[in-house]
Amino acid sequence: MNAAVGGPTEQRILHVFRAPVGGLFRHVLDLARIQASTGHQVGLVCDASTGGERAARALADLAPCLALGITRLPMRRNPHPSDFLTLRAVSRHAEAVGATVLHGHGAKGGVYARLAVVRGVDPIRAYTPHGGSYNYKPGTLSHRLYMSIERGLALRTDVFLFESEYVAGRHRAYAGDPYRITRIVHNGIADAEFAPVIPAEDRYDLLYIGELRDAKGVPFLLDALLRLRAAGYPLRLLMVGSGPDADLLAARVVEMGLGEAVAFEPPQAIRAVLARGRIMVVPSLAESLPYVVLEAAAACQPLVATNVGGIPEIFGPAASQLVPSRDGKALADAITKILDADPETTRLRFEALAASVKARFSMTRMGSDVLSGYAAALRARAEAARPAIASTMP
Incomplete structure (x- = not known):
């Protein structure tokens, strides 16, 4: 393995995850690039049916960096009998490429990476939950149910790489194993993402960027918009994303009389979208450590977000600015506060948040911390093997 991981040769790292979409996908892409650039051989295994053209382009761009290639297999979001066939395929692929590290991301990726049977070598099993279960x-x-599964899978985990203190705390409370190696590895972003975003000429008042499903709190954002318009703020909302509740949410917008105030667009590059809105709103009901908040904060985007999951870790000293989840009125009040504030005060407020994020969420540090976690697991394996080797000597 690479010297950064504590040895003379590189590792053969296989990242296993389900959906090539959202923050989890970005995290894996960033990690794969970093690991490949430091001399490791890297490959990806993910679902064959999700992500669409945007995921296909991202994977094609990354492919030249991946010595172990990209393998796409059918993977379902929820438990299904077909999982056994996929697990067998993951096992065979890991064996064929000689994987020495299987890094599972998300609940389904974590199952495949930790249960895969690889003959001839037992890879290090790393797991990053990304919220999920x-x-x-x-x-x-x-x-x-899911915590009982996580407790069982912990026995097959060499190192947990939690992306937030929040998820690490949930794991300790409901599925913890004190004998497993754990690290907090915050998501990181690049220096280029702190460059100013040039505002578009015709901007929406509010932005939502993310999955279109109720669990992301979108109904409460629509409630806030309705309250604000009733109070005399003729605001427009741009919603960028896709998801299982897209049609239901579009119908709800019409039922609420907001058809002319809300526009829907498919997923696209975030900085281009940030340029098209004045205030970003993240109304989530649950999160781990969302990239969308990191990216908006880095760009000094005025931001209203809920006090859930790892979002307070991103806001740090400014966490008191977060609002309760499931509360349309609280969202509306926080938006009003920004709308009515002096522009210079708003600018200084979000420049301070950007500076705080830059100091604490480095992509380089993220890559180094993941490799450090692998190294700790490898050392633990070596130490555990020593007594067994010694007992066989005459």
């Missing part, structure tokens, strides 16, 4: 409400049947 840890976001279910404690006490519910779904939460109890």
Whole structure:
């Protein structure tokens, strides 16, 4: 493996995840580039049916960096009998490429990476949850089921690489294993993402960027918009994204009488979208450490977000500015505060947030911390093997 990981040869790292969309996908792409650039051989395994043309282009751009290639297999979001066939395919692929590290991302990727059977070598099993099953409400049947699965899978995990203190805390509370190596590896962004965004000439008042589903709190954003328009603010909202509730949300917009105030567009590069809006709103009900908040904060975008998951870790000293989730009135009040504030005050407020994010969320540090986690797991394996080797000596 690479000297950065504690040895003379490179690792053969296979990242396994389901959907090539959103922040999880960005995280994997960034990690793969960093690891390839530092001398490791890297490959990806992901779902064959999601992500569309945008994911296909991103994977094609990355492909020249990937010595172990890109393998796309059918993967379902929820548990399904076909998971056994996919697990067998992942196992065979990991064996064929000689993977020495299997890094699972998200709940489904974590299952495949940790249960894969690789003959001839037992790879290090790393797991980054990205929220996923840890976001279910404690006490519910779904939460109890998924946490019992996580407890079992912990026995097949060499190192947990949590992207936020929040998810690490949920793991300790409901699925923890004190004997497993754990690291907090915050998502990181590049210096170029802190460059100013040049505003478009015709801007929307509000922006939403993300999955179109109720779990992201979109109904509460629509409620806030309705309240603001009733209070005399003739605001327009641009919603950029896709998701399982897209048609339902579009119908709800019309039912609420907001058809002329809300526009929907497919996923696209975030900085181009930030240039088209004055205030970004993140109304999430649950999150881990969302890239969309990091990216908006880096660009000094005026931002209203809910106090959930790892978002307070991003805001740091400014976490008191966050609003409660599931509260359209609180969202509307926070938006009003920005609309009514002196522009210079708003500029200084979000420049301070950008400076704080730049100091704490480095892409370089993220890559180094992941490799450090692998190294710790490799050392633990080596130390565990020593007594067994010693006991066989005459």
